[in-house]
Amino acid sequence: MTASTDTGTAVPAPDRKRVGFIGLGHMGSPMARRLIDAGYDVTVWSRTAAHADDLVASGATRADSPGDAVATGHLFSMLASEDVLRAVLPAGLLRQAPPGFIHVNHATISARAAEEFAAGAADGGYGYVAAPVLGRPGVAAEGALTILAAGAPGAMAASMPMLEVMGRRVWLYGDAPSAANLAKIAVNYLIAHALQALAESVTLLERNGLDTGQFVQMINDSAFPGRVYGGYGEAIARRSYTPPGFTTVLGLKDVMLAVGAAADAGVDLPTAPVLREIFQTAVSEVGEDLDWAAIAEITRRRAGT
Numbered sequence: 001m002t003a004s005t006d007t008g009t010a011v012p013a014p015d016r017k018r019v020g021f022i023g024l025g026h027m028g029s030p031m032a033r034r035l036i037d038a039g040y041d042v043t044v045w046s047r048t049a050a051h052a053d054d055l056v057a058s059g060a061t062r063a064d065s066p067g068d069a070v071a072t073g074h075l076f077s078m079l080a081s082e083d084v085l086r087a088v089l090p091a092g093l094l095r096q097a098p099p100g101f102i103h104v105n106h107a108t109i110s111a112r113a114a115e116e117f118a119a120g121a122a123d124g125g126y127g128y129v130a131a132p133v134l135g136r137p138g139v140a141a142e143g144a145l146t147i148l149a150a151g152a153p154g155a156m157a158a159s160m161p162m163l164e165v166m167g168r169r170v171w172l173y174g175d176a177p178s179a180a181n182l183a184k185i186a187v188n189y190l191i192a193h194a195l196q197a198l199a200e201s202v203t204l205l206e207r208n209g210l211d212t213g214q215f216v217q218m219i220n221d222s223a224f225p226g227r228v229y230g231g232y233g234e235a236i237a238r239r240s241y242t243p244p245g246f247t248t249v250l251g252l253k254d255v256m257l258a259v260g261a262a263a264d265a266g267v268d269l270p271t272a273p274v275l276r277e278i279f280q281t282a283v284s285e286v287g288e289d290l291d292w293a294a295i296a297e298i299t300r301r302r303a304g305t
Contacts, residue, residue: 014073014100016158017041021060021076022069022088023107024051026245027133028078030140031106031166035076036060038165045069047088066093073098076162078106081253082113095124102127102155104162108188110257111178111264118151118177127155130177131163131170132184136231136245144168150180182261189258192251192275192292194228198236199296206305212237236296244291251292252279 017040021032024046035042036059044052045063056062063069066088075097079085085107094103103126105117114130121128129151139145147163149156150173163170173179202212216233220226235241255275262269282295 014098015041016074016161018072019043019074019076019162020045020063020069020072021078022046022063022066023078023080024048024055025078025080026137026243027106027140029055030137031076031078031133031145032060033058033141034143034166035162040162040165041072043069043072067096070094070097070101073100074102074104074158074162076104076106080250081107082109085109085113085117091120091124094120094126097124097126100126102129102158104129104131104159105177106131106133108132108184108254108257109181110185110260111182112260114178114181115176127152127158128177129155129159130180131159132180133167134184134187136227138245139227140166146171148173148180148183150174150177185254185257185261188251188254189269189275191228191232192255192258192279193271195232195236195251195293195295196275196278196299198229198233198293199299202233202236202296203299203303203305206300207303232293235291235293239297241287241290241294244289246292247288248279248282248286248290248292248294249288251295252276252283255279 019035019040020043021028022045024032024044029051032042032044032055036055043061043063044055045066045068046052052062069075070093077089079088103121118128129149131147131149134146135144143166145167147167147170149163149170152175173183205212205215216237220230220233259272259276278295278298281298286294286297
């Protein structure tokens with residue numbers, strides 16, 4: 001059996017029911033489990049070996065190295081940053097992948113890095129798909145993620161059945177992988193604003209002795225329904241930031257991705273310096289391992305509440 005790559009070259013088609021998954025943190029683990037539960041033969045690897053234990057007990061194959069996951073022929077990765085991605089999956093390793101190989105990258109990375117990885121895939125003769133996701137770990141466990149996907153048509157088509165197992169809806173952003181990453185950066189920049197707006201509103205009400213829990217319920221039932229204002233609003237009102245769905249240090253990373261994307265496009269983001277300072281202070285003074293809603297504590301401290 002053969003498959004045609006997006007360059008038109010006929011290559012042996014890998015078994016698309018056999019996949020690799022690298023990066024088994026808060027998001028990667030439930031995403032990999034969705035594939036296991038859907039009947040895929042999943043080879044898993046994590047920088048923290050113990051993260052693979054539960055998945056192996058559920059039927060996954062433990063990889064001894066990232067190369068074992070690459071060897072499956074269809075790799076999904078959910079790593080923390082583009083620097084980690086370069087370290088775990090260097091270009092030389094990916095060039096050793098079997099014919100017909102496809103890498104689906106779920107990380108939120110810069111557009112420049114997406115272009116770099118896509119160019120490396122083109123040079124190496126394999127497929128590359130950018131597929132950042134929206135949703136917290138519980139959403140991932142339900143298979144209800146929103147997935148933003150972009151890449152060459154052949155690689156996208158081959159990856160779609162797996163993406164549909166992990167996501168409620170897959171939004172297509174065309175052939176250029178960087179487009180999906182830019183859209184994800186813009187979404188996270190919006191969420192960062194929502195967190196700070198919630199922090200300021202809740203702090204104002206606390207200072208005046210009002211019930212902030214009721215306030216969060218009210219806005220979620222009227223002006224701002226949804227997971228962001230409801231879920232994060234409740235966390236801020238209760239000062240509950242563990243376990244984190246997305247940490248303050250990752251929030252800072254994504255604010256800086258927005259700053260970088262704006263600089264590349266010649267766009268002024270007037271509120272970016274404020275968000276950058278708030279996140280930097282939260283990382284250093286509140287904790288880098290808390291949920292990024294914990295930035296609310298900076299506003300509270302400055303208000304004396």
